[in-house]
Amino acid sequence: MHEFSLMEQAIQIVKASARDHHLHDVTDISMVAGALAGVNVDALRFAFEVLKADDPVVAHSSLEITEEAGTGVCPRCGETSPVWHFDLRCPRCGFLPMETVGGDALYVKSISGGRCDG
Amino acid sequence: MAEILVMKAVNAENEAFARRVRERLAEAGVLMINLMSGPGAGKTTLLEKTLGRLGDRYRFAAIEGDLFTDRDARRLERFHIPVIQLNTQGSCHLTAQMIEAAIEKMPLAGLDFLLVENVGNLVCPSSFNLGEQRRVTLLSISEGSDKIAKYPKAFRTADCLVVTKLDLLPATDFSLAEVAADFRVVNAHSPILALSAKTGEGMTQWYQMLKTWKAEEDARPRVA
Ligand SMILES: Nc1nc2c(ncn2[C@@H]2O[C@H](COP(=O)(O)OP(=O)(O)O)[C@@H](O)[C@H]2O)c(=O)[nH]1
Ligand SMILES: [Mg+2]
Ligand SMILES: [Zn+2]
Numbered sequence A: 001m002h003e004f005s006l007m008e009q010a011i012q013i014v015k016a017s018a019r020d021h022h023l024h025d026v027t028d029i030s031m032v033a034g035a036l037a038g039v040n041v042d043a044l045r046f047a048f049e050v051l052k053a054d055d056p057v058v059a060h061s062s063l064e065i066t067e068e069a070g071t072g073v074c075p076r077c078g079e080t081s082p083v084w085h086f087d088l089r090c091p092r093c094g095f096l097p098m099e100t101v102g103g104d105a106l107y108v109k110s111i112s113g114g115r116c117d118g
Numbered sequence B: 001m002a003e004i005l006v007m008k009a010v011n012a013e014n015e016a017f018a019r020r021v022r023e024r025l026a027e028a029g030v031l032m033i034n035l036m037s038g039p040g041a042g043k044t045t046l047l048e049k050t051l052g053r054l055g056d057r058y059r060f061a062a063i064e065g066d067l068f069t070d071r072d073a074r075r076l077e078r079f080h081i082p083v084i085q086l087n088t089q090g091s092c093h094l095t096a097q098m099i100e101a102a103i104e105k106m107p108l109a110g111l112d113f114l115l116v117e118n119v120g121n122l123v124c125p126s127s128f129n130l131g132e133q134r135r136v137t138l139l140s141i142s143e144g145s146d147k148i149a150k151y152p153k154a155f156r157t158a159d160c161l162v163v164t165k166l167d168l169l170p171a172t173d174f175s176l177a178e179v180a181a182d183f184r185v186v187n188a189h190s191p192i193l194a195l196s197a198k199t200g201e202g203m204t205q206w207y208q209m210l211k212t213w214k215a216e217e218d219a220r221p222r223v224a
Helices: A003-020 A041-052 B012-028 B043-054 B071-077 B096-104 B152-156 B166-171 B176-186 B203-219
Strands: A023-034 A062-068 A070-073 A080-083 A099-102 A106-115 B002-009 B031-036 B060-066 B083-087 B113-117 B134-140 B160-164 B192-194
Touching: A003 A023, A003 A041, A003 A106, A003 B002, A003 B012, A023 A041, A041 A062, B002 B012, B012 B031, B012 B096, B031 B043, B031 B203, B043 B060, B043 B071, B043 B113, B043 B160, B043 B203, B060 B071, B060 B096, B071 B083, B083 B096, B134 B152, B152 B176, B160 B176, B176 B192, B192 B203
Parallel strands: A023 A062, B031 B113, B031 B134, B060 B083, B060 B113, B134 B160, B160 B192
Antiparallel strands: A023 A106, A070 A080, A070 A099, A106 B002
């Protein structure tokens, strides 16, 4: 359950960004979770619902998490294709394992909210 | 209403701490190894044997990560090395921030190895870079041969797979061949060692690998 500590960090990022851009409250948070990032999206959502109550900036935010597929590139033939943790074989030439080039990250994509200046 | 593009990785803060840890280690010429496994795979036992065998050739220090208790730290203190116990109080992994705080309190100068035993857990620790130069994932014979397919991330990021408790092989249906094949599905190059800390079988290769890793790090140009 490292999703709780990840979500705490995500909320810190949201708050810092809101402060930098003079948002007094955050209504929407959009995050992206890569399929290879090693996180459980439901556990992240649950952690957010628990943690948001502690913080007035995000207390009324809704969180959207988009899942991003893993992407691999074959070091032998150059093929690009979707990959999963335990499915890293190149579909074109059979090489194992493909190098992952996408879907490794968990990040805060954007936030929306009301600006202090109106 | 305003929409703001953030595009910031959630682990950015941990990565920043990890970079600082790595810089400090590089300056001091210390090789830090992060040991990960499920609970009870034999991390502390492997460290005890390592200290017993290599303790008078290299200078070691250790950081022990556990939810609670200082039992593992006490096991290693018997070898008269600096040991710091980190209690995560329920959190299932160490973070680079915890390591940075620990090495503040540790005399890095003159050390060769800093051995970090992560919290026993095959899932969460693999998502947190601690700033280590090498990462070792242990899998014990008694856990069964299907664990790489079930917990691929811990194995994908390992610089070495150590199969432990080899002495238990005859008592189980564990297949070394199956584990080796599964490991290659997620990890193209890292070596696989199989050993028993109890009988000593395979331990020579482990010691040899530590020496090789240390020599590799020593050969890297130090950043000024
Ligand atoms: N049979 C056998 N038992 C071992 C071996 N290495 C460790 N153990 C036992 O496994 C248990 C857990 O070991 P420990 O080192 O504390 O695991 P950790 O939780 O990963 O640090 C202890 O009872 C050890 O004595 C081994 O090579 N063979
Ligand atoms: Mg232990
Ligand atoms: Zn290919």
